[in-house]
Amino acid sequence: MPFAILGLGSNLHSPVRQINLALQSLRQLPNTSIIKIGTCYANPAFGRKTQPDFINTVVLIHTSLTPVRLLNHCQTLEYSMSRV
Numbered sequence: 192m193p194f195a196i197l198g199l200g201s202n203l204h205s206p207v208r209q210i211n212l213a214l215q216s217l218r219q220l221p222n223t224s225i226i227k228i229g230t231c232y233a234n235p236a237f238g239r240k241t242q243p244d245f246i247n248t249v250v251l252i253h254t255s256l257t258p259v260r261l262l263n264h265c266q267t268l269e270y271s272m273s274r275v
Contacts, residue, residue, distance in 0.1 A: 192255045194226070197265065199248050202236060206246035209272060214250065216268045220261075223254040 197217070201209035210231065218225060229249040236242035254261060 192222070192253050195252050195254055195258075195261060197250050197252065199250060200234075200245045202243045202245040204273075206243075207231065210246060210248060212272065213268060216271075217250065217252065220252075220254065220256065220264055222256060223252055223261075226251040226253050 199210050199213050200206075201213075203209075214225070214228065217223065227250070231246050231248045233244045234247055235244055256264065
């Protein structure tokens with residue numbers, strides 16, 4: 192199975208909670224396992240400075256999903272979490 196690295200980030204609605212919910216959802220993906228989760232970092236918003244800081248991390252996964260299927264699952268996850 193191939194590996195993939197996903198970047199996660201949020202700056203609204205309890206960002207650490209949002210990242211934890213995203214990780215829970217990634218654990219539910221078929222034929223996919225989380226190998227390692229990076230440290231969370233606070234980063235200032237780029238561009239529009241009136242936004243709250245972002246919390247960002249990365250996650251290494253092992254998956255047999257095709258890149259397109261993985262992307263579809265990730266976009267569905269983003270939609271379910273009200274990402275604009």
